[in-house]
Amino acid sequence: MDWVFCNKCSIKFQQSMKYYLGDCGHIVCERCVSSNTGNQQCLICKEPASTLELSKLMNPSMQMLFWPFENVIEQCYKVFKFQNMHRNLYVEALMTKYNFLKKEYLKNYAKTKMLRKENHFMKEKLQVSNN
Numbered sequence: 001m002d003w004v005f006c007n008k009c010s011i012k013f014q015q016s017m018k019y020y021l022g023d024c025g026h027i028v029c030e031r032c033v034s035s036n037t038g039n040q041q042c043l044i045c046k047e048p049a050s051t052l053e054l055s056k057l058m059n060p061s062m063q064m065l066f067w068p069f070e071n072v073i074e075q076c077y078k079v080f081k082f083q084n085m086h087r088n089l090y091v092e093a094l095m096t097k098y099n100f101l102k103k104e105y106l107k108n109y110a111k112t113k114m115l116r117k118e119n120h121f122m123k124e125k126l127q128v129s130n131n
């Protein structure tokens, strides 16, 4: 959290103080927020913004903004590995199906070839007996 500071008075993040995050992404300390009471605008960008106290009670997607970057990457890698495992399982299942169908196809191809030969042979036999 070495990069967290009040965007208004520039005081660096310290555990003993409260900090607030606006919808707009600006962070303001409790002292600056109290000077802004009743005002629904962000002190920095003047956009209408509701603020949220930085705490462990923030929703996880907001908390993630404050995670050390290595943890974010680690989490991304976990997600990638998980999704990739399922993709590979799907490919494996498709390959099993493909191999089964290929075997069936080759079996039927050989059977058809044999039947064609038999058909040809019988036609010839019929011609001989007709003549």
Ligand SMILES: [Zn+2]
Binding pocket: 006, 007, 008, 009, 010, 011, 028, 029, 030, 031, 032, 033
């Ligand atoms: Zn401040």
Ligand SMILES: [Zn+2]
Binding pocket: 022, 024, 025, 026, 042, 043, 044, 045, 046, 047, 049
């Ligand atoms: Zn703002």
